[in-house]
Amino acid sequence: MSCKRKEKAAVVSQEQIAENIYSMWIQTEEISDFAVPGQFISMYTEDQSKLLPRPISLCEIDREKKRLRVVYRVTGKGTGTEQFSRLRPGESIQILGPLGNGFPMEPGTGKKVCLIGGGIGVPPMLELSKQLYAEKQLVMGYRDELFLTEEFEKNGTLYIATEDGSAGTPGNVMDAIAQKGLSPEVIYACGPAPMLRAVKSYAEEKHIPCYVSMEERMACGVGACLACVCRTPEIDAHSQVHNKRVCKDGPVFLSTEVEI
Amino acid sequence: MSCKRKEKAAVVSQEQIAENIYSMWIQTEEISDFAVPGQFISMYTEDQSKLLPRPISLCEIDREKKRLRVVYRVTGKGTGTEQFSRLRPGESIQILGPLGNGFPMEPGTGKKVCLIGGGIGVPPMLELSKQLYAEKQLVMGYRDELFLTEEFEKNGTLYIATEDGSAGTPGNVMDAIAQKGLSPEVIYACGPAPMLRAVKSYAEEKHIPCYVSMEERMACGVGACLACVCRTPEIDAHSQVHNKRVCKDGPVFLSTEVEI
Amino acid sequence: MKNSAVCDTTVDLAGVKLKNPVMTASGTFGSGEEYSEFVDLNRLGAVVTKGVANVPWPGNPVPRIAETYGGMMNAIGLQNPGIDVFCRRDIPFLKKYDTKIIVNVCGKTTEDYLEVVERLADEPADLLEINISCPNVKEGGIAFGQDPRSAEHITREVKKHAKQPVIMKLSPNVTSIAEMAKAVEAGGADVISLINTLTGMKIDIHRQTFAVANKTGGVSGPAIRPIAVRMVYEAANAVKVPIIGMGGITCAEDALEFILAGASAVSVGTASFYNPMAAVQVAEGIEAYMRQHRAEHIRDLVGIVK
Amino acid sequence: MKNSAVCDTTVDLAGVKLKNPVMTASGTFGSGEEYSEFVDLNRLGAVVTKGVANVPWPGNPVPRIAETYGGMMNAIGLQNPGIDVFCRRDIPFLKKYDTKIIVNVCGKTTEDYLEVVERLADEPADLLEINISCPNVKEGGIAFGQDPRSAEHITREVKKHAKQPVIMKLSPNVTSIAEMAKAVEAGGADVISLINTLTGMKIDIHRQTFAVANKTGGVSGPAIRPIAVRMVYEAANAVKVPIIGMGGITCAEDALEFILAGASAVSVGTASFYNPMAAVQVAEGIEAYMRQHRAEHIRDLVGIVK
Numbered sequence A, B: 001m002s003c004k005r006k007e008k009a010a011v012v013s014q015e016q017i018a019e020n021i022y023s024m025w026i027q028t029e030e031i032s033d034f035a036v037p038g039q040f041i042s043m044y045t046e047d048q049s050k051l052l053p054r055p056i057s058l059c060e061i062d063r064e065k066k067r068l069r070v071v072y073r074v075t076g077k078g079t080g081t082e083q084f085s086r087l088r089p090g091e092s093i094q095i096l097g098p099l100g101n102g103f104p105m106e107p108g109t110g111k112k113v114c115l116i117g118g119g120i121g122v123p124p125m126l127e128l129s130k131q132l133y134a135e136k137q138l139v140m141g142y143r144d145e146l147f148l149t150e151e152f153e154k155n156g157t158l159y160i161a162t163e164d165g166s167a168g169t170p171g172n173v174m175d176a177i178a179q180k181g182l183s184p185e186v187i188y189a190c191g192p193a194p195m196l197r198a199v200k201s202y203a204e205e206k207h208i209p210c211y212v213s214m215e216e217r218m219a220c221g222v223g224a225c226l227a228c229v230c231r232t233p234e235i236d237a238h239s240q241v242h243n244k245r246v247c248k249d250g251p252v253f254l255s256t257e258v259e260i
Numbered sequence C, D: 001m002k003n004s005a006v007c008d009t010t011v012d013l014a015g016v017k018l019k020n021p022v023m024t025a026s027g028t029f030g031s032g033e034e035y036s037e038f039v040d041l042n043r044l045g046a047v048v049t050k051g052v053a054n055v056p057w058p059g060n061p062v063p064r065i066a067e068t069y070g071g072m073m074n075a076i077g078l079q080n081p082g083i084d085v086f087c088r089r090d091i092p093f094l095k096k097y098d099t100k101i102i103v104n105v106c107g108k109t110t111e112d113y114l115e116v117v118e119r120l121a122d123e124p125a126d127l128l129e130i131n132i133s134c135p136n137v138k139e140g141g142i143a144f145g146q147d148p149r150s151a152e153h154i155t156r157e158v159k160k161h162a163k164q165p166v167i168m169k170l171s172p173n174v175t176s177i178a179e180m181a182k183a184v185e186a187g188g189a190d191v192i193s194l195i196n197t198l199t200g201m202k203i204d205i206h207r208q209t210f211a212v213a214n215k216t217g218g219v220s221g222p223a224i225r226p227i228a229v230r231m232v233y234e235a236a237n238a239v240k241v242p243i244i245g246m247g248g249i250t251c252a253e254d255a256l257e258f259i260l261a262g263a264s265a266v267s268v269g270t271a272s273f274y275n276p277m278a279a280v281q282v283a284e285g286i287e288a289y290m291r292q293h294r295a296e297h298i299r300d301l302v303g304i305v306k
């Protein structure tokens, strides 16, 4: 038996931290004992018409108090994430986790590393920035409104990029890296596909090991249904085809292992 | 435009008054303004997998405070009524009403009347007993545990029948009527089909006008879907066949108008 | 600016012009009267009546309905007062409103259908919808709707006798909806509507019996929507006549799925039972979407997802 | 007293004895390994594997799934590692458990199916389930499952080559499930399983595109249960071979609907995704129901609602 389980977690706090962005701490029974940065949990709504999970990355892990923090975007009206945002302290939520592999810590340890987050890919970089022992450059890209920046500042040197130019480097994370002349030895990244694509090609050009956290629609979250695959240049040992499962083999992959 | 409407009503109080029997007061906007004894409301769950209404009779109508009381049975685990029983004051519930015709008051006014309730047919007799100006004999039948008896005692002479013999006449409402030698001039009744059948044949034998409140599964509650019909001995003017709609033409019928 | 554009929601169904593409699904709205207490019928593109036969039909024994997960099952069995009372009472009621009248016609034999169709010739009904897809009656109904040749044949017969344009209503309980759509188009259908209900069954495990007296019933409601959208898409890509899409529409977003898949108009059925305002809200929501997506005419949205 | 009676939950499927009537639905439980972290596989009557073909299949492009009202839609496209790796890796894994192994077989041509069936002859698989009902692949699959003659023919061919008893898995996307059931029975099927998914479509109205890349997908989950129960009932009343019922089972009550309708065994599919313990809970709940209703043997419940 492994460390994955389904739990009913109590909501400890719920806070809106930016437009449509919410931060929630939940009290787990055991899931937090095993969780590592880069892993995610499947969150379930109470709405009986919505049966699939919403996979959400762990933003912070408090092992001592057995709590997890998730920071998530409400994607629209009538969505599951909107329902999560209405949960109040004392209410509870069904979760399954911890899921996925998480960021490998070893490659970055003691090195000059860049942690790159874009949009709703920012939150998972927080726990990584807390746990990774390294010279950390934290490059976070936002459309306009910033969030989690105070927390990041405690865990490394923070570089901000905003699309509307309202803070930090105008543009995206790659623009910030160029402008600030950053030259990491290892990269960890999470964000939208176009950003990951840019980071991947930058890293591969410079021959830097680069770990990307991928996203895909999920049903089981545990590797059974084959919904959440991403393409791989090589034939994958498990699938025997050019596919890896984001939920089980990932969500974190070495950039050279996957097509984005 | 009529008096029927869909409203979100606030729960004022919720109380368990017997095993599986709950009493709830709700605050309406306008529905209570138009409600009369014997009418019902369609109550909707918040469970998105359960879309049909639960028709529940009005047990009390407080026009002044614009409140309605419903007394209902939780029929099993995972049912809509179980969900209603978990509602707490301050929470709200979607309702449609007032629905149905209600008890005609005129035939009983000033007469010696029997109000007969059986099981979960007891509650609707309460508001009737409050509003009807007559010499009222209230014959209420229970399996074992009593409920609402204190309220009834204020509004007429209460006769109780219990199947297990724990209170009043052992047996059913007909046994109580026989034992107590009641001889009503008009009857109003609500309860399970076998009871209504017995009351109907008693009344017809004695040529007493008898109003029965019927029950059937409902979808629309307003007479549009033809789900909730009961058989009629005569061809019905609206349907042109031997069917009347419980939700719209009823739920109260003169016993001679319907087959039970 | 985003919301200021004028937009044209009118729909032309075989020459009949509806003010908007939203109607009520047959059997879920009576003949309009019951719901007129809640809804301004003038705001609907059309009211589709409960199925009417040549003579009164008693329908099936109760229980006639059951709740299912995310939907319901019905076996009303087409209870109706017959065409005479219908023409005398229900059509005049609907005539008072500024909405189109679509009369849904049912029958056991071809002759039954023709009798109703002929009886309606001089009535102010705008369109006839021929129900060859009711799963809840022993004879007629679905028997015509599950075989392409029977469907084509009855369509042709009805067309010969009908004065109004004819909508053929298809059953989803078939292997190929495209084939059925082509068959009724070949028979001369002016418009096709789909889907009727999917045949289902619910068992009461405590009482160890069927939940509806008829054993089987037709499943409707949001649970069946993806199947309905697929069938509308397949039908729209198989025929040229306009399609009225339905099955589980509860809001404008749902209706737009059908329109983008190829429906020229939509019907709201089961949703009215728990939200009497549903059809009107769908009409309003479609207009809002058109403004947001700068669609000048509703037809600019029909079938654009290929 | 009520709960003390001994009750026998064992099921005989073509000579293979399952400890209880509950199995996992193909494609929803991988090859058992992933869910073995949550569930004690020893408590299941059988594990049905994801469909396996003669060679590895890459499956469809993503997105492969979408949420639907009370269910989901999938167009995985039968991605699988091929029979070689399957025999080397997945069968040995399952052999460690005290449960029966049912291998689900898919193919594009009759030859493909036969190759897999022959390759399995000397493997410790207890039963073969032949999937002629996958709506998500262009060739094979459902093409066999929507035509009685093709279905009968492939059944006969498979039976000629199979060493294990053969379950034929039927598609619900047909006009008459009874006819399909009779066809595969005539072809020699030892057991019939149904239903596979109902073909559906979902449109993303904001992006104006299909919600799954394959355009259509198979709908599963509680939303489709009434349709599945009806089909199991019709099939059970049309053939003599045992039936494995599935489609939207989430709990014991759901499973019992299928059993009372005529299924000798049941599969839990989509429900495992949101409740990994679902299948085991179904097995436990069926036993509780048997005690409550004093059914000594599970077969005393099969098909008793007529």
Ligand SMILES: Cc1cc2nc3c(=O)[nH]c(=O)nc-3n(C[C@H](O)[C@H](O)[C@H](O)COP(=O)(O)OP(=O)(O)OC[C@H]3O[C@@H](n4cnc5c(N)ncnc54)[C@H](O)[C@@H]3O)c2cc1C
Pocket (backbone or CB within 6 Å): A040, A052, A053, A054, A055, A056, A057, A058, A071, A072, A073, A074, A075, A076, A078, A079, A080, A081, A082, A120, A123, A124, A214, A215, A216, A217, A218, A251, D066, D067
């Ligand atoms: C490994 C992983 C980690 C993630 N971490 C975060 C996070 O930390 N914070 C955050 O805000 N978001 C995160 N996401 C994205 C998040 O899962 C989706 O935004 C969310 O599922 C949308 O659900 P909804 O209820 O808002 O939308 P709905 O439209 O109601 O969703 C319908 C269905 O589609 C699925 N879906 C919709 N969009 C996505 C998407 N982009 N990715 C995967 N499934 C989707 C939903 O899970 C659901 O099953 C992550 C996704 C993955 C795969």
Ligand SMILES: Cc1cc2nc3c(=O)[nH]c(=O)nc-3n(C[C@H](O)[C@H](O)[C@H](O)COP(=O)(O)OP(=O)(O)OC[C@H]3O[C@@H](n4cnc5c(N)ncnc54)[C@H](O)[C@@H]3O)c2cc1C
Pocket (backbone or CB within 6 Å): B040, B052, B053, B054, B055, B056, B057, B058, B071, B072, B073, B074, B075, B076, B078, B079, B080, B081, B082, B120, B123, B124, B214, B215, B216, B217, B218, B251, C066, C067
């Ligand atoms: C006019 C009328 C007045 C009623 N008044 C009362 C009352 O005051 N108090 C009370 O406790 N009960 C009353 N009932 C019965 C009550 O409607 C049912 O007990 C209730 O709907 C069961 O719902 P559930 O969620 O418990 O069961 P579920 O099994 O979850 O119900 C499933 C579906 O079946 C319907 N249904 C199940 N049983 C019945 C039934 N006996 N009659 C009608 N529909 C049913 C439900 O409404 C729902 O649509 C009345 C019924 C009618 C028709």
Ligand SMILES: Cc1cc2nc3c(=O)[nH]c(=O)nc-3n(C[C@H](O)[C@H](O)[C@H](O)COP(=O)(O)O)c2cc1C
Pocket (backbone or CB within 6 Å): B219, B225, C025, C026, C027, C028, C050, C051, C074, C076, C078, C104, C131, C134, C169, C195, C196, C197, C219, C220, C221, C222, C224, C246, C247, C248, C249, C267, C268, C269, C270, C271
């Ligand atoms: C209670 C009920 C009665 C119905 N009666 C008819 C009918 O008389 N004629 C007909 O063509 N369709 C009838 N239908 C089918 C609906 O018109 C519609 O095709 C189906 O319900 C799918 O739409 P929905 O999911 O929005 O309800 C009926 C449906 C219900 C639920």
Ligand SMILES: Cc1cc2nc3c(=O)[nH]c(=O)nc-3n(C[C@H](O)[C@H](O)[C@H](O)COP(=O)(O)O)c2cc1C
Pocket (backbone or CB within 6 Å): A219, A225, D025, D026, D027, D028, D050, D051, D074, D076, D078, D104, D131, D134, D169, D195, D196, D197, D219, D220, D221, D222, D224, D246, D247, D248, D249, D267, D268, D269, D270, D271
């Ligand atoms: C993600 C997914 C993958 C599936 N893959 C297969 C498959 O490989 N072979 C097969 O015969 N059925 C497959 N099915 C169908 C299921 O086995 C089952 O017949 C169907 O989902 C109905 O049951 P349910 O509602 O309990 O899920 C799949 C279903 C799902 C949801």
Ligand code: FES
Pocket (backbone or CB within 6 Å): A217, A218, A219, A220, A221, A222, A223, A224, A225, A226, A227, A228, A229, A245, A246, A247, A248
């Ligand atoms: S979500 Fe099922 S395999 Fe990844």
Ligand code: FES
Pocket (backbone or CB within 6 Å): B217, B218, B219, B220, B221, B222, B223, B224, B225, B226, B227, B228, B229, B245, B246, B247, B248
């Ligand atoms: S519930 Fe629809 S007519 Fe009575």
